[in-house]
Amino acid sequence: MRGLRQRRRNRAAARALRPARMGLPDVLRVGAVGLRTRPLRAFLSALGIAIGIAAMVAVVGVSSSSRADLDRTLRALGTNVLTVSPGSTFAGEAAQLPLEAESMVDRIGPVSAVSAIGKVPDTAVYRNGKIPKVETNGLAAYAARTDLLKTVGAELRSGVWLHASTGRYPATVLGASAARRLGIGRIEPGTRVLIGHRMFTVVGVLEPAPLAPELDTAALVGWPAAASELGFDGHATVLYTRSDESSVEDVRAVLGTTANPKAPNEVDVSRPSDALAAQQAAGEAFTGLLLGLGAVALLVGGVGVANTMVISVLERRAEVGLRRSLGATRGQIRNQFLAESLLLSALGGVGGAVLGAAVTGGYAVYQGWPSVVPVWAVAGGVGATLVIGALAGLYPALRAARLSPTEALTAH
Template sequence: MTATAVPVPDREVLRPARLRPADMVRVGAVGLRTRPLRAFLSALGIAIGIAAMVAVVGISSSSRADLDRALAALGTNLLTVGPGSTLTGGQSQLPSPAERMVAGIDGVESVSAVGRIPDAKVYRNDRIPEVQTNGLATYAARTSLRSTVGAELADGTWLNAATARYPAVVLGAAAAERLGVGHAGQDTQVLVGGRWFTVVGILQRAPLAPELDAAALVGWPVAARELGFDEHATTVYTRSTEASVEAVRAVLAATANPEAPSEVQVSRPSDALAARRATDEAFTGLLLGLGAVALLVGGVGVANTMVISVLERRAEIGLRRSLGATRGQIRGQFLAESLLLSALGGLGGAVLGLGVTTGYALYQGWPTAVPPWALAGGVAATLLIGGLAGLYPAIRAARLSPTEALATP
């Protein structure tokens, strides 16, 4: 009988169990739960940086949204004409028919004007020293001025054909505040050019005509009769159709003063608001840089936390390696812990920044406008910072050999 060889089965090769992503997240969360205070402080550093970035972008966007809303309400088709400088450096003067000539330009919808009365000082009563003028100016105003510049009344009424002939005055917002006048009425009077004028109205602040805020506005006829006004306009305001604004602007100087157009200044008040918006954007860039620095500091905090965590948990790492955990699994555990820590800080910072923006916008009366990209970008930035900050500690943990780690006291 011949003996037959019995095949010996190969020994089964044991492979380490694979960790699913969900398991990796749970393992990474263990380190955060066992050290809650340290995790909270590290996440707080990230949250402050993200909150700063989101709040800066949100507040700036809300401010611009309010400015856009104001421009839409006031219109960007207001142009102003005023006297410039003469060739000798003196102050020029608009000719008397300038207002009428400007009104004849094609595309101009409405025209109004004011004329400054330099010798008519404004006082609350006759006991105030003459030198204490509070920086207030007196203007003769056309009755069409308020509708042309888009000014709103805070109290009382505007000048009309009747009150423009009598000692009645409308105060700008800053003028009323400096004079201590809180309301308009028959019993409220101020001294204008040595004569008593009844305050019939108070204006709100005029964004497109800020010179009116610190002014006392009286009727054109009474200014000529009682205050020595020479009836020369110092500023002519024009409203044009949106399509013809630039064409009107090009001919305004030559129309207002045909003999010396170079001595006329033409401006578009909304351009100043647009310049302010550009300044806000530059300021936003600066603050974003500060927010980025705060975010970087938070990332350093995460890296520091993870490095200390690796040093403190060498025994745990050695035990896991002895039980079969691979270097990749150890690396994934600490990287997941770092990403979770950063995600908590990023989400908390986004919520905090949104809350700060909303509260500040409500306080200022602005619409709340936080761009979605700011929230998403903030969270994405924290994950990127967290991943980079946790990469070195994760690699360092994975390189520890089981014997070296278990031998650590």
């Protein structure tokens, strides 16, 4: 009986000496002590994490903003534009579209609009007659139909477009790049350029044309004026068509045979919006490379956190020994340092996400894009920092937990 009472008293004493349990708020509060007592070291360690996260969020955000701008452009311009251009003959020579190609394509039922340009061969464009002939700047003269802008979705930056009257006289509308290379900003009265051997009056300048990039480096003149002033033979170089959205692929299948029934294999048919999408895909490959660099920066930041935590354990052995002497368990010591590592990483992750979003917004505003920062990128970035923080702090936390009170106090 006496032994039973003694065992009960021992169990009661053991329960009385059981260490108090620490809730999550207590663990976070204790873990934050190391950050508050060493603010500069904590800031520098969190900065490494923040740089990696900011790089990843900014790369994803800029890429998403660029894609959103492309989608907006395609919605505005339409994805139902198809182009027809001459290819090559079996002998490898440049082919030529028939003179009636434009009218034949216009007969296709689902086609709602057709327009064309025709390159004037051996005709360069200069600011004046004093420019050396070899310095063409890559500019060329094209005959253009009056309904070209509506068909390709291009817009004027300044001036007016060619119409039935100006199309018969030596007047020209310059593409965006052509105007810049010729040094023409605003159109002043009497502004002229040399096309071939004839001076043409500049009546308008185009905005960049995403669906017809060949217009950017062109000097466009009316079809009749190109024939009378520059000796244009009337053969179209590029036909532009718009079709019903639901019939684009059907139209695409018959465009070659319709434009040149005698030699359909000498006709190239393309969809300009596909080229823009391919360009975006190339940009996404580059984005993947930048994301890899951001991941490396994030890894370096994690190594910095691990280094900080190891040093923190070495410097705070006396604290660990004192807490163990006062009854703290190994698990509580482990949780303390693990919480410190997670808080350090979380500060870097949140700061990096905010910085990356700010960079994305600033760059999007500068480029005139819609600002898009995917939620998954921000959440994934912060989540990655927590994982890295847990991995970086695990070894130092376990090392601190293994210290015995006497060993820690004696080492101090």
